[in-house]
Amino acid sequence: MKPKEQIKNILATDCGSTTTKAILIQYDPEAGRYRLIVRGEAPTTVEAPFEDVTIGVLNSVKEVEELTHREILQQDKIIKESSENRGVDIYISTSSAGGGLQMMVAGVVMNMTAESAERAALGAGSIVMDAIATNDKRMPHERIERIRNLRPDMILLSGGIDGGTIKHVTELAEIIAAADPKPRFGSTYKLPVIYAGNKDAREPVKERLEGKTDLFIVDNLRPVLERENLQPARDKIHDLFMEHVMAQAPGYKKLMSWADVDIMPTPGAVGLLIETVAKQEDIEVVGVDIGGATTDVFSVFKDRTEEEEKPVFNRTVSANLGMSYSISNVMAEAGLDNILRWVPFTMEEKDLRNRIRNKMIRPTTIPQSLQELKVEQAIAREALRLAFVQHKQMAVGLKGIQQERTIADAFEQVSTGETLVNLMNLNMLIGSGGVLSHAPRRAQAALMMIDAFLPQGITMLAVDSIFMMPHLGVLSKVHPQAATEVFDNDCLIRLGHCIAPVEKKRRKGGEHCFTLKIENRDELKIAWGELKLIPLGEGEKVKATIIPERHYDVGDGYGKSITITLEGGVVGLVVDARGRNPFSLPSKLEERINKLEQWNKALNIYPEKE
Amino acid sequence: MKFLTLFGILFLIIQGGSLYSEIVVEDVPNDAGEALMITWDLPDDVGNISMYRIYRLDPGAEDYILVGKVENPNVNVFVDHDPRYPLHAGTEFVYKIVPVDFSQNEVESLGTSLAVSPVAQLFNFNKVNSLIATLFVFAALIFFLNYAKTGKGLFIRKIAGLDALDEAVGRATEMGKPVLYVPGLSTMSDVATIASINILGPVAKKVAEYETKILVPNRDPIVYTIVHEVVKESYLEAGRPDAFDTDQVFFVSQQQFAFVAAVNGLMMREKPATNLFLGMFWAESLLMAETGNITGAIQIAGTDSVTQLPFFITACDYTLIGEELYAASAYLSRDPILVGSVKAQDLEKAIILFLMIACSIISLIAVLAFNTYAFNQVISAIFSF
Numbered sequence: 001m002k003p004k005e006q007i008k009n010i011l012a013t014d015c016g017s018t019t020t021k022a023i024l025i026q027y028d029p030e031a032g033r034y035r036l037i038v039r040g041e042a043p044t045t046v047e048a049p050f051e052d053v054t055i056g057v058l059n060s061v062k063e064v065e066e067l068t069h070r071e072i073l074q075q076d077k078i079i080k081e082s083s084e085n086r087g088v089d090i091y092i093s094t095s096s097a098g099g100g101l102q103m104m105v106a107g108v109v110m111n112m113t114a115e116s117a118e119r120a121a122l123g124a125g126s127i128v129m130d131a132i133a134t135n136d137k138r139m140p141h142e143r144i145e146r147i148r149n150l151r152p153d154m155i156l157l158s159g160g161i162d163g164g165t166i167k168h169v170t171e172l173a174e175i176i177a178a179a180d181p182k183p184r185f186g187s188t189y190k191l192p193v194i195y196a197g198n199k200d201a202r203e204p205v206k207e208r209l210e211g212k213t214d215l216f217i218v219d220n221l222r223p224v225l226e227r228e229n230l231q232p233a234r235d236k237i238h239d240l241f242m243e244h245v246m247a248q249a250p251g252y253k254k255l256m257s258w259a260d261v262d263i264m265p266t267p268g269a270v271g272l273l274i275e276t277v278a279k280q281e282d283i284e285v286v287g288v289d290i291g292g293a294t295t296d297v298f299s300v301f302k303d304r305t306e307e308e309e310k311p312v313f314n315r316t317v318s319a320n321l322g323m324s325y326s327i328s329n330v331m332a333e334a335g336l337d338n339i340l341r342w343v344p345f346t347m348e349e350k351d352l353r354n355r356i357r358n359k360m361i362r363p364t365t366i367p368q369s370l371q372e373l374k375v376e377q378a379i380a381r382e383a384l385r386l387a388f389v390q391h392k393q394m395a396v397g398l399k400g401i402q403q404e405r406t407i408a409d410a411f412e413q414v415s416t417g418e419t420l421v422n423l424m425n426l427n428m429l430i431g432s433g434g435v436l437s438h439a440p441r442r443a444q445a446a447l448m449m450i451d452a453f454l455p456q457g458i459t460m461l462a463v464d465s466i467f468m469m470p471h472l473g474v475l476s477k478v479h480p481q482a483a484t485e486v487f488d489n490d491c492l493i494r495l496g497h498c499i500a501p502v503e504k505k506r507r508k509g510g511e512h513c514f515t516l517k518i519e520n521r522d523e524l525k526i527a528w529g530e531l532k533l534i535p536l537g538e539g540e541k542v543k544a545t546i547i548p549e550r551h552y553d554v555g556d557g558y559g560k561s562i563t564i565t566l567e568g569g570v571v572g573l574v575v576d577a578r579g580r581n582p583f584s585l586p587s588k589l590e591e592r593i594n595k596l597e598q599w600n601k602a603l604n605i606y607p608e609k610e
Numbered sequence: 611m612k613f614l615t616l617f618g619i620l621f622l623i624i625q626g627g628s629l630y631s632e633i634v635v636e637d638v639p640n641d642a643g644e645a646l647m648i649t650w651d652l653p654d655d656v657g658n659i660s661m662y663r664i665y666r667l668d669p670g671a672e673d674y675i676l677v678g679k680v681e682n683p684n685v686n687v688f689v690d691h692d693p694r695y696p697l698h699a700g701t702e703f704v705y706k707i708v709p710v711d712f713s714q715n716e717v718e719s720l721g722t723s724l725a726v727s728p729v730a731q732l733f734n735f736n737k738v739n740s741l742i743a744t745l746f747v748f749a750a751l752i753f754f755l756n757y758a759k760t761g762k763g764l765f766i767r768k769i770a771g772l773d774a775l776d777e778a779v780g781r782a783t784e785m786g787k788p789v790l791y792v793p794g795l796s797t798m799s800d801v802a803t804i805a806s807i808n809i810l811g812p813v814a815k816k817v818a819e820y821e822t823k824i825l826v827p828n829r830d831p832i833v834y835t836i837v838h839e840v841v842k843e844s845y846l847e848a849g850r851p852d853a854f855d856t857d858q859v860f861f862v863s864q865q866q867f868a869f870v871a872a873v874n875g876l877m878m879r880e881k882p883a884t885n886l887f888l889g890m891f892w893a894e895s896l897l898m899a900e901t902g903n904i905t906g907a908i909q910i911a912g913t914d915s916v917t918q919l920p921f922f923i924t925a926c927d928y929t930l931i932g933e934e935l936y937a938a939s940a941y942l943s944r945d946p947i948l949v950g951s952v953k954a955q956d957l958e959k960a961i962i963l964f965l966m967i968a969c970s971i972i973s974l975i976a977v978l979a980f981n982t983y984a985f986n987q988v989i990s991a992i993f994s995f
Contacts, residue, residue: 108783109780109783110780111776111777111780112777112780112781113784134821135780135820159784160784160785161784161785163785163786164784164786164787165783165784165785165786165822166786167821168783168786168821222784225784225785399777399780400777400778400781400784400908401908402907403927405924405925405926405927406924407920407923410919410931411931413770413771413927415770415773415774415928416777417777
């Protein structure tokens with residue numbers, strides 16, 4: 001690989017389940033920064049009849065070639081020597097084809113080491129199929145059956161602190177050994193098992209698993225209950241993903257030989273990018289990628305329980321929430337009423353059910369009428385909401401740790417394991433995935449995210465323009481500057497700041513909520529229940545003072561005013577005073593429809609006439 | 611007019627009053643016929659009188675007995691209700707009042723009363739407020755029990771200490787160390803001990819499910835016997851009777867500080883991952899909680915002993931304060947009957963609290979602005995139960 005300074009042309013691909021996306025990034029000497037030049041895509045070719053992922057990669061790169069008139073391929077190989085109009089300096093790739101990386105985790109106690117193992121696996125970009133623990137209320141034979149039925153790509157076994165329990169960990173190893181699991185791909189190799197538990201239990205675990213599985217031992221992911229050490233386990237997962245899972249998938253050996261750095265699982269790359277951005281800008285971020293089968297939520301929040309506030313990255317994957325293959329599951333989990341509450345016209349439940357089922361059996365179709373679009377966006381709101389609920393449950397502090405108390409804690413004893421997600425501290429909310437990135441109007445994406453995540457205080461809303469976060473994630477490993485520049489300028493479309501006050505308790509509609517004083521503009525008085533769009537263009541920044549009434553908080557406490565710089569975007573400045581404690585829609589059908597229409601109109605979401 | 615006079619006479623007869631006498635004896639209402647009230651006309655000159663002696667002639671007796679005295683010569687009322695000289699409903703008694711001069715000599719009697727018998731009333735109207743309160747308690751209890759049974763779920767505020775029981779046992783499991791449970795130092799007659807044993811059941815069950823170990827030292831032999839059975843039963847409920855080790859529950863000493871020394875020694879040697887101090891504690895609370903803190907255990911304490919609470923709050927991770935300890939079994943089991951009763955009690959306490967605050971404010975206003983007597987009567991009537 002060339003030194004970083006000499007990298008001027010970057011080719012990146014993401015091999016998804018259905019499409020392979022290629023992008024070309026080049027250094028623009030005039031602008032003095034890296035830019036996205038073009039994007040090409042082609043169907044993924046992991047499955048029969050092709051069974052070679054590189055065919056799809058080559059097809060997508062060919063599209064890039066055609067669009068840029070740059071010669072990148074020669075005899076179906078990527079040219080790695082770049083000149084004026086030929087070749088690239090570096091080729092990188094991510095992959096989620098074939099279902100991505102599917103893992104099982106095991107730990108002694110479900111909400112302690114098993115949860116840590118789950119976080120390690122999710123952070124490495126895998127889908128966690130199941131977690132096994134001593135207290136999972138299953139009989140040993142049920143656990144064995146589960147492992148056999150799921151056939152994961154690998155298992156992460158943890159449990160016990162260093163010097164802690166050996167008995168429980170050994171029992172878990174015995175269960176895995178008894179299940180004698182077989183990997184999903186490739187019949188010739190043994191299933192990789194990573195042991196990241198009590199160091200004193202390594203020998204008994206070795207005795208039970210070494211012959212039957214491909215056992216790897218890494219540092220304990222919970223050496224003491226007060227601290228997590230997830231990186232060694234994550235690194236090993238990544239290595240094994242390359243060596244075992246990728247190497248077994250059709251065509252991946254060839255693809256790996258092309259790539260200049262290790263191929264990353266797609267969600268792992270997106271997570272890495274979000275983590276990098278949060279770190280660089282010292283902000284708290286939530287990112288969501290809503291796909292057809294799964295919805296990934298990434299977050300970086302500061303852990304304020306520690307003296308030194310350190311950012312904590314979390315990723316969850318809601319494997320059953322998506323907009324095509326899993327759309328029926330969204331209906332089952334959210335319930336029809338919850339979906340219908342977002343539909344701004346009268347609709348029979350039966351009609352909604354039929355539309356959802358149609359979408360499931362024809363996953364590649366897109367809405368053909370405005371009405372269909374409204375229904376799809378109503379479902380998306382619920383899928384996003386549910387995915388975020390799951391994320392909040394997983395993004396928590398460590399449980400079972402010793403606490404220091406003073407007499408002041410007499411009536412407010414905070415538990416351990418509280419969620420780290422504090423929307424009031426959230427600086428940026430990034431949406432990605434077809435329904436958000438390809439919404440006909442950006443304001444639709446903004447309102448979908450506001451309705452689903454209910455941001456509080458001041459939050460910047462953004463969407464990934466063409467879903468290139470995975471590419472940039474893996475690029476950030478080799479060229480962080482290029483990744484950041486492209487992310488900021490070409491990938492991220494800033495929709496604008498959202499101002500959402502939080503009330504102490506539910507208020508009366510029409511009550512004065514806060515005053516917004518924007519420099520050189522008329523003072524605005526906002527009433528509770530109102531949704532308003534204030535024009536503020538992309539890149540425009542204004543100094544503003546927000547003066548909330550005593551029952552409202554916009555970030556600094558109830559009734560406390562703040563002066564900040566607000567930034568606009570392609571949508572503008574969104575003022576959402578519809579309430580957060582709780583946010584609710586009118587229960588009467590007519591009132592609800594009127595309200596939705598009123599809000600849609602306020603943000604100019606849909607055209608007046610179909 | 612005649613009708614009214616006759617009615618008045620009849621009323622006096624029913625009330626047990628005597629007619630046409632200077633000494634009037636009346637039944638004291640709202641009792642079980644155990645008291646009579648005697649009133650008399652004051653003599654014209656009370657200057658020579660130091661007190662009055664009240665004599666009573668019991669049925670069948672030949673002599674009057676002294677049942678009491680009134681030491682203020684200007685007071686002409688006496689209530690005969692001395693358990694040493696009991697009265698019996700339906701039995702007639704005669705009273706005479708004898709003034710006493712300053713030389714302690716009895717002067718001429720003021721006369722004798724008619725024979726009057728005390729009457730037992732079926733209903734004590736002074737206790738109407740208690741009746742209302744009782745009916746309200748029952749109504750609230752029935753309402754909440756039925757509501758809880760509908761499965762709608764009643765809100766009980768989050769008690770961090772009880773929520774932490776799960777992670778406390780989990781911590782012990784991960785660390786491969788035992789859970790130490792001290793059910794207080796009191797006897798079974800103490801409510802806190804009973805509440806503690808109610809919590810011990812689910813804790814021991816969880817310990818059995820997690821296949822870890824629990825240690826329960828005891829100070830009282832009776833408590834020890836009960837605790838032993840509770841833990842054994844919990845292991846059985848968890849489907850792990852084989853895992854129960856009878857030595858896990860043990861008697862230490864009835865001496866307060868010998869017990870503390872033993873428990874502290876246990877903490878230093880065994881280094882339990884979790885210490886639970888739930889029940890009644892005295893001076894030993896801080897000694898045990900500090901030792902536990904030093905060993906690095908997470909500690910959950912709970913007591914209704916107000917004086918020990920500050921020590922527990924500062925030295926332990928979680929503390930159940932007073933009533934939280936009693937509510938624990940309802941909180942942990944979510945049994946509709948228990949939750950319903952907790953809810954009903956909460957409502958009653960809230961109402962009493964409200965009445966106390968409201969009456970204090972009314973009294974204050976009364977003192978500052980009005981004649982206090984009427985208000986004080988109302989308030990004392992409310993709280994007389």
